[in-house]
Amino acid sequence: MPIPMPLAPFHPAVARWFERTFTQPTEAQRLAWPAIRAGRNTLVAAPTGSGKTLTAFLAAIDDLVRRGLDAGGLPDETAVVYVSPLKATSRR
Numbered sequence: 001m002p003i004p005m006p007l008a009p010f011h012p013a014v015a016r017w018f019e020r021t022f023t024q025p026t027e028a029q030r031l032a033w034p035a036i037r038a039g040r041n042t043l044v045a046a047p048t049g050s051g052k053t054l055t056a057f058l059a060a061i062d063d064l065v066r067r068g069l070d071a072g073g074l075p076d077e078t079a080v081v082y083v084s085p086l087k088a089t090s091r092r
Contacts, residue, residue, distance in 0.1 A: 026051040
């Protein structure tokens with residue numbers, strides 16, 4: 001079964017995981033993925049619950065999967081750093 005856009009640029013294993021886990025990409029994901037995958041600095045401003053965190057992480061996961069499958073695998077180094085927005089984690 002072919003992988004639909006906008007998941008087609010992702011590694012097939014990553015795209016299939018997404019399809020099995022979620023109904024469809026959110027608008028934030030569809031709009032941001034091309035810029036993120038192109039390596040451009042990207043600001044995703046969207047409501048809570050719109051998939052912003054996974055928007056960034058899926059591109060990072062895809063890169064790690066691809067690099068892990070290359071000859072030699074992943075080097076022993078930090079490749080992804082996530083900084084949680086403090087406002088989102090603070091109590092009022």
